[in-house]
Amino acid sequence: MSELDKQTYLSDGVKPQTQSQQPGVEREMEPEPVYELESHVGSGKLKGKVALITGGDSGIGKAVAIGYAKEGAHIAISYLDEHEDAEDTKQRVEQEGVTCTLHAGDIADEAFCFKVVEEVIEKHGKLNILVNNAARQEVKNSVVDISAEQFKHTFDVNFFAMVHFTKAAIPHLQAGDSLIYTTSINAYVGNKALIDYTSTKGAIVAFARSVAQELAEKGIRVNGVAPGPIWTPLIPATMPTDMQESFGVSSPLGRPGQPADLVEPYILLASEGSAYMTGQFIHVNGGTYISS
Numbered sequence: 001m002s003e004l005d006k007q008t009y010l011s012d013g014v015k016p017q018t019q020s021q022q023p024g025v026e027r028e029m030e031p032e033p034v035y036e037l038e039s040h041v042g043s044g045k046l047k048g049k050v051a052l053i054t055g056g057d058s059g060i061g062k063a064v065a066i067g068y069a070k071e072g073a074h075i076a077i078s079y080l081d082e083h084e085d086a087e088d089t090k091q092r093v094e095q096e097g098v099t100c101t102l103h104a105g106d107i108a109d110e111a112f113c114f115k116v117v118e119e120v121i122e123k124h125g126k127l128n129i130l131v132n133n134a135a136r137q138e139v140k141n142s143v144v145d146i147s148a149e150q151f152k153h154t155f156d157v158n159f160f161a162m163v164h165f166t167k168a169a170i171p172h173l174q175a176g177d178s179l180i181y182t183t184s185i186n187a188y189v190g191n192k193a194l195i196d197y198t199s200t201k202g203a204i205v206a207f208a209r210s211v212a213q214e215l216a217e218k219g220i221r222v223n224g225v226a227p228g229p230i231w232t233p234l235i236p237a238t239m240p241t242d243m244q245e246s247f248g249v250s251s252p253l254g255r256p257g258q259p260a261d262l263v264e265p266y267i268l269l270a271s272e273g274s275a276y277m278t279g280q281f282i283h284v285n286g287g288t289y290i291s292s
């Protein structure tokens with residue numbers, strides 16, 4: 001059995017559970033997600049770089065924060081208000097011998113997004129990698145049930161915040177630096193229960209590909225990751241239990257993903273190994289949707 005198989009243990013799917021608020025929190029999850037693989041030994045791929053990860057307190061963002069720290073990057077994390085999750089991530093990042101700063105607040109507020117980037121420059125002296133990863137979602141049975149307010153709020157958090165962070169970051173980036181975006185398998189296959197959310201994920205892909213064309217001449221690369229079903233606090237906090245019953249089990253690889261399954265693709269996109277990649281999205285979904 002591989003290290004990954006030993007640690008991911010979700011071959012029977014997830015045990016349906018609910019949380020009363022969004023963003024969700026790790027401490028209420030059973031089992032706790034797997035954030036790092038014992039087999040990941042850092043090799044200095046991001047040594048001395050500074051990475052800002054939105055939504056980095058939990059789930060995919062947390063796994064990426066720990067993975068980047070193992071590769072030698074200093075970390076800044078933005079999140080809404082899950083302070084306990086954020087403190088745990090900071091501790092795990094600092095165990096790798098790098099620094100970690102926490103930036104709590106609402107990224108639906110444009111001024112806050114710019115303030116976070118200013119704080120990162122003030123505290124870390126530079127910014128090399130921006131991972132635009134935070135998001136919200138709300139399940140609705142029909143598009144006619146999604147209010148204008150919900151559409152707007154989901155776009156403010158999932159899409160416009162990425163626009164604000166991108167604009168704030170660009171003046172600080174240099175050749176070799178990276179912008180990385182988290183979209184979703186839903187952008188490619190659609191999702192009738194998450195129409196506003198899925199629309200933001202499609203917009204993110206189009207935005208990133210366009211910014212990639214603009215920044216190529218400066219040597220700044222822009223790529224992203226499209227996860228499939230991944231066991232994170234987002235799921236019990238937003239997904240009805242009947243939807244959780246089938247979560248990820250019908251994928252060709254037969255299980256939902258863990259945050260740890262995303263770490264290596266995000267490291268690749270931030271490091272020199274992807275020096276000839278820009279405007280690309282890596283699909284990490286257990287084989288459910290196959291694309292380049």
Ligand SMILES: NC(=O)C1=CN([C@@H]2O[C@H](COP(=O)(O)OP(=O)(O)OC[C@H]3O[C@@H](n4cnc5c(N)ncnc54)[C@H](O)[C@@H]3O)[C@@H](O)[C@H]2O)C=CC1
Binds near residue numbers: 060079107227234235
């Ligand atoms: N879990 C899954 O199955 C999938 C997740 N994704 C994407 O992965 C990314 C990370 O999500 P997960 O790790 O799954 O969940 P998560 O719940 O661990 O992370 C969501 C993050 O967004 C942040 N956030 C939400 N609203 C915010 C606001 N108003 N202001 C500041 N921060 C806010 C939260 O603080 C949290 O850290 C998201 O972009 C999500 O759409 C994509 C496909 C599948």
Ligand SMILES: CC(=O)C(C)=O
Binds near residue numbers: 230
């Ligand atoms: C949250 C999300 O995008 C999925 C695939 O569940």
